[in-house]
Amino acid sequence: xxxxxxxxxxxxxxxxxxxxxxxxxxxxxxxxxxxxxxxxxxxxxxxxxxxxxxxxxxxxxxxxxxxxxxxxxxxxxxxxxxxxxxxxxxxxxxxxxxxxxxxxxxxxxxxxxxxxxxxxxxxxxxxxxxxxxxxxxxxxxxxxxxxxxxxxxxxxxxxxxxxxxxxxxxxxxxxxxxxxxxxxxxxxxxxxxxxxxxxxxxxxxxxxxxxxxxxxxxxxxxxxxxxxxxxxxxxxxxxxxxxxxxxxxxxxxxxxxxxxxxxxxxxxxxxxxxxxxxxxxxxxxxxxxxxxxxxxxxxxxxxxxxxxxxxxxxxxxxxxxxxxxxxxxxxxxxxxxxxxxxxxxxxxxxxxxxxxxxxxxx
Amino acid sequence: xxxxxxxxxxxxxxxxxxxxxxxxxxxxxxxxxxxxxxxxxxxxxxxxxxxxxxxxxxxxxxxxxxxxxxxxxxxxxxxxxxxxxxxxxxxxxxxxxxxxxxxxxxxxxxxxxxxxxxxxxxxxxxxxxxxxxxxxxxxxxxxxxxxxxxxxxxxxxxxxxxxxxxxxxxxxxxxxxxxxxxxxxxxxxxxxxxxxxxxxxxxxxxxxxxxxxxxxxxxx
Numbered sequence: 001x002x003x004x005x006x007x008x009x010x011x012x013x014x015x016x017x018x019x020x021x022x023x024x025x026x027x028x029x030x031x032x033x034x035x036x037x038x039x040x041x042x043x044x045x046x047x048x049x050x051x052x053x054x055x056x057x058x059x060x061x062x063x064x065x066x067x068x069x070x071x072x073x074x075x076x077x078x079x080x081x082x083x084x085x086x087x088x089x090x091x092x093x094x095x096x097x098x099x100x101x102x103x104x105x106x107x108x109x110x111x112x113x114x115x116x117x118x119x120x121x122x123x124x125x126x127x128x129x130x131x132x133x134x135x136x137x138x139x140x141x142x143x144x145x146x147x148x149x150x151x152x153x154x155x156x157x158x159x160x161x162x163x164x165x166x167x168x169x170x171x172x173x174x175x176x177x178x179x180x181x182x183x184x185x186x187x188x189x190x191x192x193x194x195x196x197x198x199x200x201x202x203x204x205x206x207x208x209x210x211x212x213x214x215x216x217x218x219x220x221x222x223x224x225x226x227x228x229x230x231x232x233x234x235x236x237x238x239x240x241x242x243x244x245x246x247x248x249x250x251x252x253x254x255x256x257x258x259x260x261x262x263x264x265x266x267x268x269x270x271x272x273x274x275x276x277x278x279x280x281x282x283x284x285x286x287x288x289x290x291x292x293x294x295x296x297x298x299x300x301x302x303x304x305x306x307x308x309x310x311x312x313x314x315x316x317x318x319x320x321x322x323x324x325x326x327x328x329x330x331x332x333x334x335x336x337x338x339x340x341x342x343x344x345x346x347x348x349x350x351x352x353x354x355x356x357x358x359x360x361x362x
Numbered sequence: 363x364x365x366x367x368x369x370x371x372x373x374x375x376x377x378x379x380x381x382x383x384x385x386x387x388x389x390x391x392x393x394x395x396x397x398x399x400x401x402x403x404x405x406x407x408x409x410x411x412x413x414x415x416x417x418x419x420x421x422x423x424x425x426x427x428x429x430x431x432x433x434x435x436x437x438x439x440x441x442x443x444x445x446x447x448x449x450x451x452x453x454x455x456x457x458x459x460x461x462x463x464x465x466x467x468x469x470x471x472x473x474x475x476x477x478x479x480x481x482x483x484x485x486x487x488x489x490x491x492x493x494x495x496x497x498x499x500x501x502x503x504x505x506x507x508x509x510x511x512x513x514x515x516x517x518x519x520x521x522x523x524x525x526x527x528x529x530x531x532x533x534x535x536x537x538x539x540x541x542x543x544x545x546x547x548x549x550x551x552x553x554x555x556x557x558x559x560x561x562x563x564x565x566x567x568x569x570x571x572x573x574x575x576x577x578x579x580x581x582x
Contacts, residue, residue: 177451181423184450185378188471192384195474212472219451251494251532253502254454289494289534293501296509304533348539 001102001149002051009095013044016092028081036072036079036088043068047095062096062103066112069096073119087120097138101146109146113139180219187212210246217244234264236299240292243271250290257294260359263337267301267356270333274303274352282307298339298358304351369395370486373415375406375432376448377424381471385419385448385478392479403427407435415443417486419478420465422449422456430459437464444485448478458499461559462566467491489552490559497532500562501525507565520558527554 017037027033047065050056072089079088087093093116101109117135121127187208194205218241235256244250259267271290278288282305293300327343330352334341339356372394376382379401386396398413400406402425410418418436422429433445445465449457457468467485469478470493481491492500504520520528530540537551544551 181451185381185471188450189380189384191472192475209472216451249494249534251498254458254499287534291498291532295505302533348543
C-alpha cells in the first residue's frame, strides 16, 4: 500500500514542481519558492525511504508528514503574494493525506482531510466555488481511501483465514484417506484370514468384512460430499453408497449425480425398501445389486437379487386378496416422482427397474 | 483353463507387508510363480523389466508413484502385461483412472482367496475382471463421454449389445448368467466385456493424444 503511495507521491511532486516553475513569475519571493520546492523534493525522497519500513511508520513520521504539507499550504500567501491562483504544494498534499488514510483508516483520512482543508481555506481571503470543491475533495477523498483500506485489510484477513482452513481441510482429507486405507486393509485381511481359519475366527472375519463394507460405503459417500456445491440438490451417488453392505453391491457412475433433494431421498428410500424386501423374502445374507445410471434426461435405477424369483401368479393372487404389499407401495412412490417401475422376475432372480425423469435444472 | 506349460508369472506390489505376504503365499500355494514383489511405485518400476511378469497384482495406494502411474508405465514398457488392481478403498476416481491407464481387472481386497486366484488366472488369459462396481463406473464414463459436447473419436462408443452386457455385469450377473439370459456363448460375453475395456482405453489414448497436440507436445 505504501509502495503505491510512494509512486503517487513522485507523480504529484513532478506535477507540482512543474506547475510552480511554469508560474515562477507569479511568485513575490522566488528564492523562498525555490527553497520550498527543494523541501518538497527532499521530503518526498525522505518519506519514500521512511515509509518503506513498517517499523518507521509511527505517529512521529505521519505527524511530521502532515505538518510539512500544512506548513507549505500556509506559507503559500507569503511566498506567492496575495494574487496566487494555486497553492504552492498543490496536489502534493495528497501524499500526506493518503498516508494518514492508509495508516489510520477512516478516522485518519478524515482528520488529515479536515486539517488540510482548514489550512487551505485559512490561507485565502475569498472562498470561491473551486476552493469549496477542493476542500470537499480533500475531506471526502481521505475518508473514502481510509474506509477502503479498512475493507481491503478485512478482506485480506478473511481470505487468509479461508485459505488456511481450506489447506487444513485438504490435509485432513489426505490424512483421512491414508488412515481409512490402512484400516480397510486390516479389516480385509482379518476377513480373509478368518474365513480360511474357520470356526470362531470365521465369525470375526465376517464381522470385519461387514465393517469393511460399511466403512467403504461411508468413504464413498464422504468423497461425494466433498465435491458437492450445496444448494437444493443432493448427490444420489452418495445417498446410494450409504446402502452398501456386506451382501449389497452398489454400482454408480464415478462422478456425482446431482438431483433435487426430494427425489434423491425418495429414490434412496425406495431402494432401501427393495433391499429390505430382499432380506425378508430371499434371506438375511442374500446378495443384492443396485445399479444407477444417469442420462441427461432420466435416471435409471435397478435393484436385483439372486433369489428364486417370485412364483407365477403370486403377485396377482396377493392383489386379488386385497393385499397391496410392498411392491404396490414401491410403484406408487416411483409414480409420484413421475417415473415408471417395472418388476422382472424369473429363475435369475427378481429385478426392479425404475426410470425417473430428470427435471430441468434451474 | 490350461495348467499346461509354465506357471503364470506374477508380481505383487503392495506397501502393506502383511497383505503382500498373504497374497504372495496364496499365489505360490496355488502353484503360481511370484517372480517379484515391491512395496512402492519406484521399486516396482525398477524391478518390472527384469522380472517380466505376466500379471501384476497392484495396490492403488502405494508410495510414489501411485498405482495409476505405475499401471500406465508398465503397460507402456510391456503392452502384453496384465495389471490386476487390488484396492482396499476402491475410490471411484482412482479405479477408473487405473482402468483407463490400461489395467485389465479390478478387485476389492475383501475378495476371497479363490476369487483372487481366479481373477489372476483370468487376467493372465487376457480376460478383463470386472466387479459390478467397476462396470457401473465404466458405464457412467461412456455415458459421460457421449454427453460431451465434442464428439468422441469414431469406434469408441459402445454398441447396444456391449452396453447391455456391461449393464448386466453391473447388476451382478456372472458371465455364465449373462450368456444364458442373452442366449450367447460364454466366450462372446467375455469378448463384449473385453471390447468395452479396449474402447475405454483407446478413448483415453485418443484424448491424451488430442491433449498433447493441442498443447504442442507432439513435436519430436
